[in-house]
Amino acid sequence: MRKGFLAIGAVGVLALGSLTACGDDSGDQAGGGSGKTPKIGVILPDSSSSVRWESADRRFLKEAFDAAGIESDIQNAQGDKNAFQTLADQMITSGVTVLMIVNLDSGTGKAVLDKAKSQGVATIDYDRLTLGGSAEYYVSFDNVAVGKLQGEGLVKCLTDAKAEKPAIAYLNGSPTDNNATLFKEGYDSVLKPKFDSGEYTKAADDSVPDWDNTQAATIFEQQLTKTGGKIDGVLSANDGLGNAAISVLKKNNLNGKVPVTGQDADPQALQNILAGDQCMTVYKAVKKEADAAAELAIALAKGERKQTGQTVRDPEGNRDVPAVLLTPAAIYKENVKDVIADGYVTKEQVCTGDYAKLCADAGIS
Numbered sequence: 001m002r003k004g005f006l007a008i009g010a011v012g013v014l015a016l017g018s019l020t021a022c023g024d025d026s027g028d029q030a031g032g033g034s035g036k037t038p039k040i041g042v043i044l045p046d047s048s049s050s051v052r053w054e055s056a057d058r059r060f061l062k063e064a065f066d067a068a069g070i071e072s073d074i075q076n077a078q079g080d081k082n083a084f085q086t087l088a089d090q091m092i093t094s095g096v097t098v099l100m101i102v103n104l105d106s107g108t109g110k111a112v113l114d115k116a117k118s119q120g121v122a123t124i125d126y127d128r129l130t131l132g133g134s135a136e137y138y139v140s141f142d143n144v145a146v147g148k149l150q151g152e153g154l155v156k157c158l159t160d161a162k163a164e165k166p167a168i169a170y171l172n173g174s175p176t177d178n179n180a181t182l183f184k185e186g187y188d189s190v191l192k193p194k195f196d197s198g199e200y201t202k203a204a205d206d207s208v209p210d211w212d213n214t215q216a217a218t219i220f221e222q223q224l225t226k227t228g229g230k231i232d233g234v235l236s237a238n239d240g241l242g243n244a245a246i247s248v249l250k251k252n253n254l255n256g257k258v259p260v261t262g263q264d265a266d267p268q269a270l271q272n273i274l275a276g277d278q279c280m281t282v283y284k285a286v287k288k289e290a291d292a293a294a295e296l297a298i299a300l301a302k303g304e305r306k307q308t309g310q311t312v313r314d315p316e317g318n319r320d321v322p323a324v325l326l327t328p329a330a331i332y333k334e335n336v337k338d339v340i341a342d343g344y345v346t347k348e349q350v351c352t353g354d355y356a357k358l359c360a361d362a363g364i365s
């Protein structure tokens, strides 16, 4: 397991190494060749839909910019679309040469990207694609693959539990996040054939606005009520939503009996997995995502263009956006240790109190 896991890391590194400069053809490009001092602005979306933004993305991006000696300004819009736009305006005024965003929705994201472009500032969509947007690059994970791992994970846990004709509830991500659409495409590709054949039934299918964890608990409570408690598996699109479902399952003494999926390898989710309350999570090595985005941003800031060797289709803007898409990994009880070995979370964060014994049992030393 460990071997395969590390091999995935190596692929990510190779992908980075293969970003090739293709000359300075960017004389008239935003941010390029302007003679301005390189400075990179980053706007993160919030700090409540997932702990990753503040605990991983901020840290790894800052480290990458600092290592290259490039000035950066990393801010968080805290889920507020007006604040998002204000932050972008302030960054443009302060002279950033490249702006990297994780949009809160495509509409406000597009407005920010277009404005930056009109002011000669190059842009990157980080993690979430802005539909109809104008970013030079998109850097993310293969998000359909993330959803596939979740679907496959749920099937594996239901099979292990010998569940018969299980009733599945979906807790999808925010309808305004293009990633949520891609995750669903991935897990539907695994689960829909099972619904169609009658092997599984779909008990509920709800999206959680803004990935709001509090609303997720309410929505899941309603799903349980609506089905008379007959939910045998929860396809939750990330760890925060999964933890919300687990908190409701706990109140009903159903935790551990109903597999729940997740994403992000949050310390809390890793604890839930060790305790048997969560079936799996999807680990995205955010360091690789941050490094790839920083490498492209630094090049743009210096007026260079790199080729990523890959594009993604923006169906709204009808354009192919040069992209870097990294490979996610499924995490179950037996390979929680790999996430810690990778330096994404620490043993101290996961192995607290009662979890110390569960950590030892899972080979986390």
Ligand code: BGC
Pocket: 049, 050, 052, 127, 128, 173, 177, 179, 180, 211, 238, 239, 263, 264
């Ligand atoms: C990200 C996930 C994250 C979610 C909520 C998605 O766009 O890809 O990693 O859990 O947003 O913040």
